[in-house]
Amino acid sequence: MLVGWTFAVGYITFGTGPARTVGNLYFSTWASFISACALASSGMQTVLAKAGIGASADLKEEVKEEVKEGDEENVAAEVDAPADEENVAQTE
Helix, strand or coil, X not given: CHHHHHHHHHHHHCCCCCCXXXXXXXXXXXXXXXXXXXXXXXXXXXXXXXXXXXXXXXXXXXXXXXXXXXXXXXXXHHHHCCCCHHHHHHHC
């Protein structure tokens, strides 16, 4: 989204674009671009926190707790899942 809005802002608001004068289209284009920047920033912070790079301690802890809870759900799903015939044959 960020790449798309970067080109859109350039095309729509500069040069001979349809929103070269200040108006509703001009403001909505820039607001959408700023929203895309905020979403990209938030997403990158989460990705970097999962990798353990450059995030605050609070965000790192929050991500660790989410991963831990996700692992517990996966283990519970594996325990509740019915065994297939190959696994049953191997254990007998």
